[in-house]
Amino acid sequence: MKAEELRSMSAEQLSVKLQDLKKELFNLRFQHAINQLDNPHKITDVKHDIARVMTVLREKNA
Numbered sequence: 001m002k003a004e005e006l007r008s009m010s011a012e013q014l015s016v017k018l019q020d021l022k023k024e025l026f027n028l029r030f031q032h033a034i035n036q037l038d039n040p041h042k043i044t045d046v047k048h049d050i051a052r053v054m055t056v057l058r059e060k061n062a
Contacts, residue, residue: 006052014060017053022050025047
């Protein structure tokens with residue numbers, strides 16, 4: 001997900017996206033713990049997406 005795409009979203013949409021990404025991260029960590037995750041790099045990608053969403057949310061609130 002690119003920052004430009006996130007900036008075009010409303011604050012409510014970003015909050016929903018943030019919740020979805022956090023759920024996805026939880027599921028990925030769970031899969032990784034029971035050795036069912038094929039690509040562990042996906043965890044890092046989701047963390048970066050969460051950081052991007054949080055950054056754009058802070059920009060909109062400031």
